[in-house]
Amino acid sequence: MINRSTLLFCFYSTFFSFAQENNQNFESISKGIGYHLIDSTQQNTLICFGGWSTQKAWVENWAQEINKAKSSLQLKEMYAVKGPDDVYYKDDEIALHSLTNHLRSGTINNKIIVLAHSSGSFVAHKFFHDLAENKATELLNKIEYYNLDGAIGSDTPKTTITSNIAGQLHAIYAVYAIEDQSNQRSPNTEEMKKMVLLYPDKVSSIVLRSKNSGCIDPWCVHEILINAVPYNKNGFDLENDYLQLNEEHPVTTQYLQD
Numbered sequence: 714m715i716n717r718s719t720l721l722f723c724f725y726s727t728f729f730s731f732a733q734e735n736n737q738n739f740e741s742i743s744k745g746i747g748y749h750l751i752d753s754t755q756q757n758t759l760i761c762f763g764g765w766s767t768q769k770a771w772v773e774n775w776a777q778e779i780n781k782a783k784s785s786l787q788l789k790e791m792y793a794v795k796g797p798d799d800v801y802y803k804d805d806e807i808a809l810h811s812l813t814n815h816l817r818s819g820t821i822n823n824k825i826i827v828l829a830h831s832s833g834s835f836v837a838h839k840f841f842h843d844l845a846e847n848k849a850t851e852l853l854n855k856i857e858y859y860n861l862d863g864a865i866g867s868d869t870p871k872t873t874i875t876s877n878i879a880g881q882l883h884a885i886y887a888v889y890a891i892e893d894q895s896n897q898r899s900p901n902t903e904e905m906k907k908m909v910l911l912y913p914d915k916v917s918s919i920v921l922r923s924k925n926s927g928c929i930d931p932w933c934v935h936e937i938l939i940n941a942v943p944y945n946k947n948g949f950d951l952e953n954d955y956l957q958l959n960e961e962h963p964v965t966t967q968y969l970q971d
Contacts, residue, residue, distance in 0.1 A: 738773070739773050739793065741769075742792075742811050742815050743807075743811035743812075744806075744807070744808060745769055745795040745806070745807045746769070746792060746793070746807065746808065746811060747769050747772075747773050747793040748790065748791075748792050748793075749773070749790065749791050749792075749793075750789070750790050751780065751788050751789060751790055752788070752789055753789060754789075756789055756822050756823040756824070757786055757787050757788050757822055757823055757824040757825070757826065758788070758789060758790050758791070758792070758816070758824070758825045758826065759776060759779065759780065759786065759788050759790070759791040759792070759826045759828070760791070760792040760794065760812075760825065760826070760827045760828070760840075761776040761779070761791070761794065761828045761829075761830075762794045762796075762827070762829040762830065762833030762834070762836050762837045762840075763793070763794065763795055763796035763830060763955065764830040764831030764832050764833050764939075764951065765796050765797055765799075765800050765832035765833075766797075766798065766951065767796035767833075767951055767955055768795055768796075769794075769795040771951070771956045772794060772795060772955065773793040774955060774956050774958065775793070775955050775958070775964065776793045778958045778964035779828075779964055779966055779969075782963070782966050783966045783969060785971060786826065789822060790819075792812060792815075794807060794812070794833070794836060794840075795807065796831075796833055796836075797832050797833070797835060797836055800832050801835060801867040801869045801872065802835035802839065802867070802869055803869050805839075805869075807836060809840045809843050810843055810847075812840060812843075813840070813843050813844055813847055813849060813852075816849075816852055817849060817852070821851055821855070822855065823855070824855055824857060824883075825852060825856045825857070826857050826859070826969075827856050827857065827858045828859045829858070829859070829860055829861060829863055830862070830863065830938055830939055831861070831862060831863050831901075832863065832864070834863025834864050834874075835863075835864065835866070835867055835869065835872035836872075837860075837863075838866060838871070838872050838873060838874045839871045839872055841853065841856075841874065841882070845878060845881065853878075853881040853882060854882075854883055855883055856882045856883055856884075857884045857970070859886045859888055859919075859969070860885065860886065860888060860908065861938040861968075862888065862889050862899040862900070862901040862935050862938050863901060863904075863905075864904055865904060865907060865908050865911065874908075876912065879915045879916070880915065882915070884915075884917070884970075885908075885912065886916070886917050886919050886968065886970070887906070887908040887909050887916050887917070887918050887919070888918075888919040888920075888921060888938060888968045889901060889905040889906075889918075889919075890920070890921040890923065890935070890937040890938055891921070891922050891923070891934070892923050892926050892933075892934050892937070893923065893924050894923075894924055894925070894927075895929045897929065897930065897933070897934045898931060898934060899931060899937070899938070900931045900934075901935070905918065906918065921937060921938065921967060921968050923937055926943060927946045928943060929947060930946065930947045932948045932949045933945060933947065933949060935949060936949050936950075936954045937965060938965055939954050939964070939965060940953075940954040940955070940958060940962050940963075940964065940965065941963045941964070941965045942962045942963070944962065
């Protein structure tokens with residue numbers, strides 16, 4: 714016989730699993746891309762690209778926490794894009810053209826804020842290429858792009874931010890992190906510095922410094938761009954760092970420019 718506590722555990726486990734896959738504030742515009750209309754009276758758009766292997770629900774939570782913590786962004790809407798299955802986005806599994814179409818179908822907003830963490834930068838760059846190929850200059854010109862300890866590009870086609878793409882964006886910020894207590898730097902620090910040197914007239918460097926993350930490993934510092942106090946001090950815990958943001962593990966927004 715199954716007792717009541719077993720039934721309760723089964724219900725809770727099923728509900729938690731469902732909640733991870735389905736955020737009721739977001740509608741799915743295609744596989745791996747969620748959309749949430751926040752306030753139609755506001756003017757700005759946020760698009761979050763998660764790092765390697767992050768689920769859509771985790772990225773949706775990250776986006777929502779940014780909006781809660783940074784009301785000055787005055788967001789009308791937000792999009793959340795799951796992380797790539799492959800570190801270099803070789804599988805091209807995300808229907809980015811649906812994101813282009815969805816943006817073009819609405820009102821052109823004042824500002825489009827794009828945040829791309831880690832390997833999510835490859836996905837973001839492919840999105841920029843899709844905009845350019847579809848002559849969506851009116852959208853490209855409104856993008857403020859924050860590359861959060863990601864990359865300039867890879868051998869995978871259209872995952873590199875070219876001079877043509879960079880020139881059309883409104884602003885680009887190359888962001889990396891340092892934990893002062895352990896003297897650890899995020900693993901893509903040098904890549905972010907190279908990005909500034911590659912496009913000095915367009916890219917600005919932002920260094921996020923921490924003294925209380927507890928990180929003793931570079932990959933933990935990598936997560937400071939998402940979660941100010943990452944869960945795994947010796948590496949990363951993607952699910953918790955994106956999904957379990959709270960007062961003890963607050964979302965990071967200090968790099969965002971007003």
